[in-house]
Amino acid sequence: MKITDVRAYVVEPFTWEWAGITRPLRWMFLRIDTDEGITGWGEGSSFPHHGSEMVGLGALAAKELLIGQDPTNIEVLWQKMFRRHTSVGARGITSAVVSAVDIALWDITGKAAGKPVYELLGGKMRDDVDMYANGWFDNCVTPEQYADAARNVVLPAGHTALKFDPFPEHEDGFLSGGLTEEGTEKASDIVKAVREVVGRxxxxxxxxxxxxxxxxxxxxGNRLFDESNIGWFEEPVPAESNAAxxxxxxxxxxxxxxxxxxFTRFDFVEIFEKRLTDYVMPDICLAGGISEMRKIANMAEAYHLPFSPHNAQGTLQIVSGAQLCMTLPNFYRLEHAMTHISGYNRFLTEPLNFHDGKLTLSDKPGLGVEMDVEEIERSSIEIEWPENLN
Ligand SMILES: [Mg+2]
Incomplete structure (x- = not known):
């Protein structure tokens, strides 16, 4: 089997409003065709600020390496794609490109073998995938609104874990690095209100x-832990500084x-060696795809650290992450945004099976889903590599 074409589509499933700001949300789906009629799909989404478009263009730059290759040679293609851009820094955009391609290659390999990806990865350790809820608090401002959303959105879906950011005044990102007394009190009140609703x-x-x-x-972090017994404090300082x-x-x-x-197992070496975290949460669309996430999870397992993938993007991020999570002994929970569910399903011919705070995958080959190609083509911008750069 040989790869015959690589195409990148940027879709906009919906616009997203949080902290009074409306932002377009865009996902990048990558399609790889073969001479045996098997098509694989991957995702390389990065939100916000045209990250998905940047990754899509990068994937098309990898096209000349991929055409004519056997798509089931996943590891060698991973290494070739990653190594050829180390001069500009292979972690970042390159790693995201490799992620999208890797996911599509696993989809093809599974379809060719007639088996779901989780079987190729060693088989099931569980029948379904525990999720935690994010994206349930859109437009919430007051502690009462957060409490109502936890009660009316999170609990009825059967979730036993939920995540949120109670510091909306800091939406502009890392500027001063501080938080006002008012913002601190508000965060404290919001978290306490949610704790009261969800219980211990x-x-x-x-x-x-x-x-x-x-x-x-x-x-x-200490205040929220002492007051409300939070389960984790995520990315307390900017990701650039392990020293911080x-x-x-x-x-x-x-x-x-x-x-x-x-990005990739190489970024996690210092995290593990210096014992800097309790939970490990790489992103399958950025860290290097299914292949690399599995390696990072295995490294975490050696330290007895739970593995809990970040999952804030689209349809194939959640599906490919769930395929991997089915197989890992040190899996904790997979994230998803509750507001994204309609977006996930929009690009599939059959909806995903969420129930009781879990996701149950189909046992179909590859990633186990069929993309709605008509909907993707109808509603997307197809990213094209400039002809004069060929
Ligand atoms: Mg986060």
């Missing part, structure tokens, strides 16, 4: 989105989760 047996995971400086991260994380670590009582902005 639910996990409350707090996302700091890498915005805070060291003393602020320590102050906030090293300063935070011994001062913070809350467990830490990091990884959504780390």
């Amino acid at each position: 047996n639910h996990e409350i995971l707090i996302d700091a989105h890498g915005r805070f400086n060291v003393p602020t991260a320590v102050r906030l 994380l090293e300063l935070v670590r011994p001062q913070l009582r809350a467990p830490i989760s990091v990884g959504e902005r780390l």
